[in-house]
Amino acid sequence: MTDFRYPIGAYEPKPFSKDKKEEWLADIRFLPNAIEHALRNLDEAQLHTPYREGGWTVHQLVHHIADSHMNAYIRFKLGYTEQVPAIKTYEEQLWATTADVTSLLVNVSTTLLFALHERWHVFLASFTDADWEKTIFHPGLGKEVNLWHLLGMYAWHGRHHTAHITALRERMDWY
Numbered sequence: 001m002t003d004f005r006y007p008i009g010a011y012e013p014k015p016f017s018k019d020k021k022e023e024w025l026a027d028i029r030f031l032p033n034a035i036e037h038a039l040r041n042l043d044e045a046q047l048h049t050p051y052r053e054g055g056w057t058v059h060q061l062v063h064h065i066a067d068s069h070m071n072a073y074i075r076f077k078l079g080y081t082e083q084v085p086a087i088k089t090y091e092e093q094l095w096a097t098t099a100d101v102t103s104l105l106v107n108v109s110t111t112l113l114f115a116l117h118e119r120w121h122v123f124l125a126s127f128t129d130a131d132w133e134k135t136i137f138h139p140g141l142g143k144e145v146n147l148w149h150l151l152g153m154y155a156w157h158g159r160h161h162t163a164h165i166t167a168l169r170e171r172m173d174w175y
């Protein structure tokens with residue numbers, strides 16, 4: 001049976017390479033376009049459909065990606081400018097139920113993602129090979145994580161949630 005939670009599988013860390021870097025930077029750059037494409041023509045009833053039983057709705061997924069990637073951007077800025085800073089985890093399930101998420105249209109978050117990812121991509125594209133080895137301390141994981149690992153994680157994270165939406169569209173025959 002298909003696990004709807006992991007349509008593209010789990011994140012698999014990869015060693016640093018120029019090709020992988022270009023691929024992951026492109027994932028960051030084009031995530032907002034991918035989300036916009038995944039959402040095309042969906043009406044409010046469709047947007048409020050859970051992508052799996054008991055899961056987040058499409059609407060919550062989009063706001064979650066914005067929540068997650070705002071945190072991600074801050075993690076990269078901290079990791080780049082400080083010596084092994086401890087980053088802050090957050091309660092993503094609770095963040096997905098606050099008033100801004102429940103009351104605002106998904107367009108607000110896609111607009112936010114276009115601006116955020118433009119800044120994030122330009123920032124990341126300036127990294128030297130050595131910059132990718134800078135680390136943050138991740139209290140959730142209880143260990144140091146380098147910015148290369150973090151890049152792969154967020155490239156995966158964007159594709160992972162986009163696939164939740166596109167897989168739902170396919171199963172529901174929404175075209």
Ligand code: NI
Nearest residue numbers: 064068157161
């Ligand atoms: Ni997520």
